[in-house]
Amino acid sequence: MSERPPEPGPEGRPRDWLDLGGPARPAADPSGAPEGASRESTGGAPEGATTQGAPATGRFAGVFRAAAGIGARIGPAARTGFARARAGATRLAGHPATRRAAAATAAAWRPAAAFARRVPWLRVAAATAALGLGLVLAYTLYALTTLPVNGGLTIEPTASALVVRAADGQAFATRGVIKGAKLAPKEVPPVLAKAIVAIEDRRFYVHHGVDLRGLVRAAFRNAAAGGTREGGSTLTQQLVRMSYLSQDRTLKRKVQEAVLSLWLESQLPKDEILTRYLNAAYFGAGVYGADAASQRYFGKPAKELTLSEAAMLAGLVRAPSQLAPHRNLDGARGRAAQVLDAMVETGAITAAEAEAAKRAPATVRVPTETPVGTNYFVDNVADSVRGLIGTGPADATVRTTLDLTLQNIAESVIARRLDQDGERRKVSQGALVAMAPDGAILAMVGGRDYADSQFNRVTQAKRQPGSLFKLFVYLTALQQGYRPDSTMVDRPTQIGEWEPENYGGRYRGAVSLRSAFAHSINTVAVQLAEAVGIPAVIETARSLGITSDLPNLPSLALGSAETTLLEITRAYAAVAAGAETVEPYSVRQILAREQTLYTRPQTAPTPARDQAARTGMLDLLSAVIREGTGKNARVSVPAGGKSGTTQDSRDAWFVGFAGDLVVGVWLGNDDNTPMAGVTGGDMPALIWHDFVTQALAARAKAGKAPSAGRPEAARPVPAPQTASVAEPDADPRGGQDPAGRAVLRGSPAVVDTGTLDFDGRTVRLTGVEGLSGRNARELGRYLRRRDVACAPAEGGAYRCSLDGQDLSELILFNGGGRASADATPDLLAAEEQARSNRIGIWRR
Numbered sequence: 034m035s036e037r038p039p040e041p042g043p044e045g046r047p048r049d050w051l052d053l054g055g056p057a058r059p060a061a062d063p064s065g066a067p068e069g070a071s072r073e074s075t076g077g078a079p080e081g082a083t084t085q086g087a088p089a090t091g092r093f094a095g096v097f098r099a100a101a102g103i104g105a106r107i108g109p110a111a112r113t114g115f116a117r118a119r120a121g122a123t124r125l126a127g128h129p130a131t132r133r134a135a136a137a138t139a140a141a142w143r144p145a146a147a148f149a150r151r152v153p154w155l156r157v158a159a160a161t162a163a164l165g166l167g168l169v170l171a172y173t174l175y176a177l178t179t180l181p182v183n184g185g186l187t188i189e190p191t192a193s194a195l196v197v198r199a200a201d202g203q204a205f206a207t208r209g210v211i212k213g214a215k216l217a218p219k220e221v222p223p224v225l226a227k228a229i230v231a232i233e234d235r236r237f238y239v240h241h242g243v244d245l246r247g248l249v250r251a252a253f254r255n256a257a258a259g260g261t262r263e264g265g266s267t268l269t270q271q272l273v274r275m276s277y278l279s280q281d282r283t284l285k286r287k288v289q290e291a292v293l294s295l296w297l298e299s300q301l302p303k304d305e306i307l308t309r310y311l312n313a314a315y316f317g318a319g320v321y322g323a324d325a326a327s328q329r330y331f332g333k334p335a336k337e338l339t340l341s342e343a344a345m346l347a348g349l350v351r352a353p354s355q356l357a358p359h360r361n362l363d364g365a366r367g368r369a370a371q372v373l374d375a376m377v378e379t380g381a382i383t384a385a386e387a388e389a390a391k392r393a394p395a396t397v398r399v400p401t402e403t404p405v406g407t408n409y410f411v412d413n414v415a416d417s418v419r420g421l422i423g424t425g426p427a428d429a430t431v432r433t434t435l436d437l438t439l440q441n442i443a444e445s446v447i448a449r450r451l452d453q454d455g456e457r458r459k460v461s462q463g464a465l466v467a468m469a470p471d472g473a474i475l476a477m478v479g480g481r482d483y484a485d486s487q488f489n490r491v492t493q494a495k496r497q498p499g500s501l502f503k504l505f506v507y508l509t510a511l512q513q514g515y516r517p518d519s520t521m522v523d524r525p526t527q528i529g530e531w532e533p534e535n536y537g538g539r540y541r542g543a544v545s546l547r548s549a550f551a552h553s554i555n556t557v558a559v560q561l562a563e564a565v566g567i568p569a570v571i572e573t574a575r576s577l578g579i580t581s582d583l584p585n586l587p588s589l590a591l592g593s594a595e596t597t598l599l600e601i602t603r604a605y606a607a608v609a610a611g612a613e614t615v616e617p618y619s620v621r622q623i624l625a626r627e628q629t630l631y632t633r634p635q636t637a638p639t640p641a642r643d644q645a646a647r648t649g650m651l652d653l654l655s656a657v658i659r660e661g662t663g664k665n666a667r668v669s670v671p672a673g674g675k676s677g678t679t680q681d682s683r684d685a686w687f688v689g690f691a692g693d694l695v696v697g698v699w700l701g702n703d704d705n706t707p708m709a710g711v712t713g714g715d716m717p718a719l720i721w722h723d724f725v726t727q728a729l730a731a732r733a734k735a736g737k738a739p740s741a742g743r744p745e746a747a748r749p750v751p752a753p754q755t756a757s758v759a760e761p762d763a764d765p766r767g768g769q770d771p772a773g774r775a776v777l778r779g780s781p782a783v784v785d786t787g788t789l790d791f792d793g794r795t796v797r798l799t800g801v802e803g804l805s806g807r808n809a810r811e812l813g814r815y816l817r818r819r820d821v822a823c824a825p826a827e828g829g830a831y832r833c834s835l836d837g838q839d840l841s842e843l844i845l846f847n848g849g850g851r852a853s854a855d856a857t858p859d860l861l862a863a864e865e866q867a868r869s870n871r872i873g874i875w876r877r
Contacts, residue, residue, distance in 0.1 A: 194428040195418060196332070196399055197411055199435045200475075200621075204332055206403035206411045211428050213325025214626065215312050216335060218304040224340050225323060226307060227381035228347035232372045234268040235379055238303055242269045242294030269294045272310045316349045317357030328428065330358055332398040334627075340382065341390040344372040358397045366394045406444040406865065409479030409489045410435055410619065417620045422630050429630065432622040434473035438731045441862035443467060443476040445852065446723045448868060450716060451481055458716065459709040461702045464490035465724065466602050468695045470610035471638055474619045475694070476728075488703070495581060495595035496684045496701060499713065500553045500662075501677035502592035504604065505574040507550055507558075507653055509565045511646035512573070517547040517653055526556045528587045533559050536678075536712075550653040551661025553676065555591055562590035577604035578614050592677060602688055602697030608654070609673070609690035611647050612638030654689065663687065665718035668725050676713030683707050687717035691725050693732070698724075731858040777831070778822045783813035786850040789821070789833070796823050798841045799830040800856035804874065808849050828855055848873015 194209035230237045236244050244267050266274070273293045297306065316326035323346060324335040331342050338346070348368030349356050358365035373387040403411055414433055422429070447463045455461060467476040479489035488494070511517075523541040526533060533555045541554065549557035562570055570590065571583045581596045583589060599617055607615040615638055623631040641647050654673030657663040662676045666689060674689015683705055688697040698717040701708065711717075777796060781789035787803025789796045803809070821840065823833035833840040844850050845860055848867040851874070852860055868875045 194329075195415060196328075196428070196430040197403075197414055198430065198432050199437045200433065200473075201437070202432070203437065204399045204430075205435075205437060206407055207329075207399060208403070208411065208415055209428075210319040211325045211329045213320070213322050213328050213428065214334070215322070216308055216324055218308045220336055221304075221308055221311060221323075222336055222338050222343060224343040225311070225335065225338055225346065227376055227379075228340075228343045228372050229268070229307070229311065229350070231375040231379045231381050232347050233271075233350065235375075237268050237307070240267060242267060242296075242298035243291050266290075267294065268310050269297055269306055272306060272313065273297060275313045276309075314350050315353050316346060317353035318359055325428075329399060330397050331395065339390075339395070340373075340386065341369065341393060342395040344376070344390060345369040345395040348372045358395070362397060369394065404866075405483050405871075406478065406868075407435070407440060408483040408487070409491065410440070410474070410477040412479075412487070412489060413474070413477065413492060414619050417618070418623060421620065422623055429623055429625045431620055431624075434469075434475060434619050434621060435477075436467075436475045436732075438735070438858060438862060439467055439476040439728050440478075441865040442727045442731065442858055443478045443724055444868070445861040445865040446720055446727070447478050447481065448865070449852070450720050450723070454716060457709070458711050459702070459707070460700050460711060460716065462490060462700070463720070464494070464598055464699045465720065466491045466599055466697050467724070467728065468602060468606050468615075468617060469693060470606055470612075470615070470690075470695060472603060472606060472615040472617045474617055486703075490699065491598045491697075493597070494699075494703075495597055496699065497594070497679045498592040498596055498601050498686060499677035499679040499684060500555075500558075500592060501601055501675050501686050501688055501713075502574075502594070502596075503550065503553070503558045503590065504608065504650070504654075504675060505570050505577070505579075506562045506565070506590050507546065508608070508646060508650050509570050509573045510546070510561045511649045512643050513565050513569075515546060515561075517649050518545045520545055521549060521557045521560060523549065523554050523556050526559055528559065528563065531587060533588075533591060547653055547656050550675075551656035551659075553657075553662050558590045559587060562587065574604070576614060577607050578616070579604060592679070598686075598697050598699045601686075602695060605654075605674075605688045605690065605697070606695040607638070607641070608647060608650050609695050610638055611641055611644060613641045614638070658689065662712075662714040663689065663718055665714055666722045666725075668722060668729070670729065672725070674721070676718060678712040678714075681707040682709070682711050685711045685713045685715065685717050687713050687721045689721060689725075692729050693737075694725060694728060696721055696725060696728075727858045727861065734858075776822065776824045778820065780818055781816065781821055781823075783809050783816060785809045786812050786844050787853070789816075789823070789831075791823070796831045796833070797829065798844070799826045799828075799832045800841045800853055800860035801844055802851040802853040804850050808874070812844065812849055830855060848875050850874070 194207060194211040196204055196211075197206040197208070198204045234244070236246065240246075270290050273290050301309075311323040313321065314323070315321050316323070316329075318326075318329055320326050320329045326346055326349070327333055327335040327338055327342070330345075331338070345358060345365050345368070348365065348371065349358075351368075355361065356365045356368050370391055373382070373390055376382045377384050377387050410433075414431060418429065418431055443465045447465055451460060451463055462481055463478070464480060465476065465478045466474065468474055477489075477491055479491045479493075480486050507515075510519075520543050523535070523544050525540065535555050536553065540556070541548075541552075544552075544554065544557065546557070546561075548554075567585050567587065567589055571585065574583060579596055579600050581594065581600060583594045586593065603615050603617050606617075607613070618633060620631070621633050622629065651673055654675060655671065657675050658666050658672050663674050666672065666674055666687060668691050670691050672689055672691035674687060677686035677688075678684070684699065684701045685708065686697070686699050688695075690696070698721045700711060700717050700720075777791045777794060779791055781791045781796065784790055784795070785803030785805040786808050787798050787801035789798065816835070819835060821833055821835050823831040826832045835843065839859075841856075841860055842863045845852055845856075845863040846867055852864040856864070867873055
């Protein structure tokens with residue numbers, strides 16, 4: 034049986050094309066109501082009726098069949114609810130007030146309706162507008178029904194941050210990500226609130242979550258700029274996006290954002306919204322929240338922010354990674370100036386206040402990236418903090434014992450010696466630790482390059498100390514009645530099947546203990562150990578802080594057991610200080626949110642019970658540097674120490690003390706391969722000498738006197754005197770310094786980065802080993818037509834200045850040359866800074 038064609042509609046068209054399969058629409062009467070319709074209702078299917086009786090032909094038949102199925106699945110309870118709602122609507126329609134309102138509305142719309150019937154395009158426009166509005170409402174409903182369940186920013190959990198400060202209070206390193214505190218509305222500093230509103234949402238206190246005026250303004254400005262230059266999102270919208278939504282730039286997300294912003298504004302006061310925004314915003318350097326950012330960049334809580342600091346933070350939220358001040362301070366300051374101008378425009382501050390803030394811009398006080406060379410020390414500090422207070426949830430600030438000047442000197446000395454002789458002598462690694470007599474760690478170099486290897490050769494590497502261990506043998510003998518001038522016989526010695534030999538294979542016959550120790554005679558040490566007993570030697574070593582395994586074997590006297598550089602250095606520190614024992618430490622104080630969690634007690638080491646033996650041991654240690662294997666370690670102050678070398682030159686050590694410093698040095702290879710004839714009195718003693726010489730001079734210059742209490746403690750050598758650059762008042766080409774020597778001034782030519790030429794007069798810069806080629810050309814361009822003043826210094830060199838800056842320091846700081854042998858501590862520190870930052874010739 035063939036399908037019956039659809040019944041024609043009013044104008045001969047198929048009914049399903051015009052009326053979507055429903056009954057034909059009757060013509061309207063002049064009143065505007067359909068024929069046959071009551072004024073109480075516009076008609077419709079009776080209660081409980083389905084759509085099965087209606088035609089369902091043509092392309093919409095499937096739609097109506099689906100609708101019929103849905104209707105059939107509606108339960109009795111739902112139908113009852115519909116019936117009650119319909120009855121309520123009927124009663125409301127029958128109310129006199131409703132009828133009067135309907136009559137008035139109908140009367141008002143009759144002329145418009147009649148006009149619309151006469152003008153067909155108005156009907157089309159009205160239908161189009163209705164369709165558009167319906168689509169908008171439908172898409173909005175879709176956007177709301179597809180809100181993400183777990184939307185918003187996801188911040189990965191991180192360990193609590195550790196801000197590390199040196200002994201002088203300077204923050205130089207951070208570990209972890211600073212979390213800061215969640216601010217309450219009353220804790221938000223007014224300057225920060227005004228700054229963020231001025232630059233991000235000036236109409237924040239006027240709009241209701243979505244600022245249409247701001248959207249239009251942003252659209253016009255972006256169109257004029259030919260790209261996206263300004264956003265139209267309010268602070269409320271940004272908070273909604275951070276808290277609930279994804280960061281996708283889609284229409285759906287914008288619709289969700291707008292609706293949720295209107296809802297959030299109806300739920301929370303403005304101050305609460307602003308506070309939540311400041312607690313959630315990202316400010317770069319891995320920190321979220323204004324308080325965390327304030328702690329990270331300025332080392333203070335948010336409530337202490339100044340106007341310039343608040344302006345800088347407010348300027349970061351637009352581009353935190355690009356403008357983060359620890360990497361782009363100039364960019365951050367430029368953006369802060371824009372924030373200050375915006376605050377003036379909004380009346381938040383005066384023009385005078387803005388100018389004052391611009392003249393004193395914010396300065397970053399807490400570095401984000403730890404200087405490479407200090408990482409070994411920072412690792413040690415982090416371990417100590419965990420041992421002292423555990424892993425608490427709060428950010429902590431730790432005051433340490435590190436002397437940054439000595440640290441720079443240590444890194445520079447190790448690097449320079451290894452760069453100069455390492456390849457030739459087959460030495461790949463070195464370590465150094467400097468301590469105060471009470472155990473405070475002043476400098477630590479755990480390896481040649483932390484970026485290549487984080488293994489700390491001061492605290493983790495266990496190596497044979499060689500003759501360094503003889504300290505415990507001789508001290509035990511002195512405790513048992515031997516004296517420095519007691520005589521022993523250097524002769525072939527055999528214990529069981531073991532027969533120790535002296536370095537060089539020679540024997541000296543009768544020698545004093547002083548001479549035997551100074552020249553590191555092995556046979557005498559073994560005989561002494563046998564005489565006093567290996568267990569007694571082990572007990573002495575334990576009392577001085579050696580915790581590593583010490584086997585009860587005759588070879589222990591020559592350092593066959595393994596120990597760390599820190600252990601052996603603390604033992605020598607105890608002898609130098611005349612203390613029973615010395616405990617190395619790197620942490621003085623730990624603070625968390627202005628609360629003191631730990632403070633190291635100010636207690637002096639316990640004096641040793643065997644002072645006579647300690648005095649005799651100091652005599653022996655001094656003889657090593659004065660006349661023995663440690664001659665290369667001689668400095669201009671009284672000092673003592675001991676060299677150590679293991680079999681086949683696999684390890685070479687020198688540990689000693691001078692002034693108020695106790696310093697240990699180790700050289701070797703991580704794979705335990707032999708070095709090329711390196712002994713403890715060779716490269717390690719030279720490194721020790723270079724470090725101690727520069728370190729004592731630097732400490733004297735800083736006014737740090739050596740500790741008293743030991744008669745052998747030496748006065749530090751005075752700081753080397755360098756001629757200051759005179760600024761002559763008369764002849765612009767030069768003048769004289771106070772000693773009558775010529776002072777050169779002008780725009781010099783560059784021979785190399787360490788040599789300048791003033792009209793045929795050659796000037797060698799103090800402390801710089803010059804480089805030619807590209808480095809010299811770059812320096813020449815930098816100095817072109819600039820005024821340089823040079824005054825004579827020691828050794829025929831000159832100390833030059835440019836715009837008040839030391840030119841030698843400027844060159845070394847930028848990696849334009851290497852420090853020469855006459856470089857002062859400040860120049861060595863500048864070179865090490867360039868090395869740590871990997872700039873100039875240190876770039877890799």
